[in-house]
Amino acid sequence: MMLADFHVHSTFSDGKLTIPAVVDLYGQRGFGAIAITDHVGESRTVIGKAAGHLGLCLTKATFPLYLEILKSEAERAWRLYRMVVIPGVELSKNSISNYRSAHIIALGIKKFMSADGDVADIARNIRNEGAISIAAHPVDSGKFEKQTYHLWNRRFELAQAFDAWEVASGDRLFPEVLNSSLPKIASSDLHIARHMTSWKTLLDCERHPEAILDSIKKQKLSFRFYRDSKNDNIHSDIHSGYGSLVESRSYRSSFGDYRQSLA
């Protein structure tokens, strides 16, 4: 049984932690797998070009270094923590209209992926590259931030195009996704250490990238709310020490109590 988080940002886009800092954050807490998923913006839109220029997105120029660091950090994460690090990106189509905006996560990438073109073509392209496609925060995130409704509005047409849809992002669980028949995944969309307190995915498979991606595709997973005592300002007065608590709130919790399996 392992805790996993498949939506994490670093300083290669708009995250505040470097990739090594992210690896240590999760590794020291006993996670079995994470994916680093920095933003790639559209190359032809003003918003996309501006984000690249400001360093808020990966570009073709920064991407080779990103992959190189991910490779060396994956080796370090395995050596130190027996944690798998999966290379990913979040292909980000940001429009003034929330209904034209969409964020798509690709996991298990081997080369630069473009955020240009229609979302159906992007999803197909991700699979053609042997990666898996995830619809990120497809409904109202409840946060004061850009909303991305495009994928959800086309969910019937796109149902087969994505390997999973985020049923939770950060501390928000999305009832619309939970009550749908779409394949699901829960991730933190971590940008700062405090975002560790969030919904995560639990897997019961070998600690190997292919086995992990296969579990997502076959939906052999469950979701747990993870509360991090060290970085949770609100609860730091209640829980002391470095460890973390996994709350009993869970969905499809056929795996029993995770706290016991940690012992």
Ligand SMILES: [Zn+2]
């Ligand atoms: Zn996003």
Ligand SMILES: [Zn+2]
């Ligand atoms: Zn994100």
